[in-house]
Amino acid sequence: MVEFNVAVVGAGYVGLTTAACLASLGHRVVCADVNLAKLDGLSHGETTIREPGLRELVVNGLETGRLRFVLGAAAAASGADVVFVCVPTPMGRDGAADLTTLETVVAELRDVLPPGCVVVNKSTVPVGTAVRTAELLGRADVAVVSNPEFLREGSAVEDFLNPDRIVIGSEVPEAAGRVAALYELLGAPVLRTGPASAEIIKYASNSYLATRLSFVNAIAELCEHMGADIDDVRKGMGFDRRIGMSFLRPGPGWGGSCLPKDTRALLRSAEAVGCEFPILHAAIVTNVRQQELVVDRVRQAVGGRLAGVRVGLLGLTFKAGTDDLRDSPALVIAERLATEGAELLGYDPGVPSPVPGMTDRIRLMETAYHAASGAAALILLTEWPEFRDLDWERIADLLAGRTVVDTRNLLDPFVLNKAGLAHWCVGRPAPQDLAKDHSTA
Incomplete structure (x- = not known):
């Protein structure tokens, strides 16, 4: 397996799980955040996120030297082969995803990314965000890949290390191949597709699950009325x-x-x-x-x-x-x-x-x-x-x-x-x- 230098921007549920798990797979990972107190705790193996197995992976990553934490996206990107963007995309007032934080991070990364680096959108983002990210970067020598996460809270580590599938969306085969290689040890099915398809897969998956839950709740109400x-x-x-x-x-x-x-x-x-x-x-x-x-x-x-x-x-x-x-x-x-x-x-x-x-x-x-x-x-x-x-x-x-x-x-x-x-x-x-x-x- 090829070892990569990986930067992960964001130390929340998705970012910290991604960083700790990739380090456990043998990659060299630098995880960045803007919260200095959080970073100080993580650097000492202290996690505030309630996720089984996560703290153990963080501690192991620190002890082996494969995981470290830094302040700010720019500090993490230096020398990276792949940069994962794992930042919040909350719902805005009109129901659309708010990409303010993502766009701020992309602007911070633009001038510090090494030539040939691959930027990966791990956050859940609307269709067209990979294209928009590439436009904001303005770097012909940097490829953008969509690689949505499918992590359930409470079993995020298990889901990362034993995934049903890995979805990789890119128009650049070499960039898609590099991201796929990160997960090689997992032996999971890999779906390579275009960025738009990868972006909609995440939304479609969650929306389908929500629809199933609404359907069964409606059936439950019917059951009450009909004995x-x-x-x-x-x-x-x-x-x-x-x-x-x-x-x-x-x-x-x-x-x-x-x-x-x-x-x-x-x-x-x-x-x-x-x-x-x-x-x-x-x-x-x-x-x-x-x-x-x-x-x-x-x-x-x-x-x-x-x-x-x-x-x-x-x-x-x-x-x-x-x-x-x-x-x-x-x-x-x-x-x-x-x-x-x-x-x-x-x-x-x-x-x-x-x-x-x-x-x-x-x-x-x-x-x-x-x-x-x-x-x-x-x-x-x-x-x-x-x-x-x-x-x-x-x-x-x-x-x-x-x-x-x-x-x-x-x-x-x-x-x-x-x-x-x-x-x-x-x-x-x-x-x-x-x-x-x-x-x-």
Whole structure:
């Protein structure tokens, strides 16, 4: 295997995972960021990102000398064979991806890139960004490649080192070959295509997954009205090899740092070229409706009005196994409850302290039991496995009401019923006494 000098710009989820994993594959990697405090911690093997195996890879990279951290993109690019750009591309006000940070980095790199270097867009970017990047660089001796990431938070290292596929988009065969060579040891299928196709593959993949989730949530609502069980329905669907089991679990709506912004960015891109995309629009609308349905269930459980009612929240992150609160459906639901006047007590094992701008309307508690204390209803919003093993008889004693709203279908109904709790979950007929339990603290 050929060893390359690699620069990675950005030390967030994607950038740090990319840097640490490429170093573990034998490349010499320099990772750059603009946050000096973060860089100082990383240089001492301290990671703030909750990702299994990531800290170990960082420490190993530092010890072997294959990984180091520097301040600023220009400092990392010197002597690089390949430069990965892994910076945020958040959703702008119009739904399109905001490329401000990416364009700033490209401007910083323009005059310091070595001749023959390859610049790789790893960030999720709209179609045409590779071409735009090349125009901004203005360097005929530097090729631009699109190499989208497919990393799931909570399993990013596993996904990087055991990928389903590696997508490489470039009009320059030599540049595409160099990027492919970086991943040679992984033995994964490599799809070489044009940059536009590579860019849309990422958006299309995430939008399809979001559409599956919206579809199964709509089926779950239908199950509730018709006396069916969504768990049996999704299993019956998933055994069909054309469908499969993944992304067929109902919940409080999809969220996170990717699906909301990527679906809207793809929809905005379609609108910009005059292409209608009603199925994707419907998926987004259905997701909003799912969050409203959860609020309706809680409102019903406490007697119809949320003003002055204490509600306990179990889980705040957008999924278990991560500390990421970005676009979390739990926080969207919490915001709606708070807007109607509910007093919110929340607990999440991944969020030990308040996060300004994210948890401002929630009083964070030390344990799940503290979050349940005096609550008229308790809502499970994130599928942390430890919630299944709580002492539910103790929870029942602590609650002022008797209802648990399980938006992830995580809990055992038998255990909750034994504790004397009314239990509502997604896609199953609601318990008869859900609307009768109006007790408050």
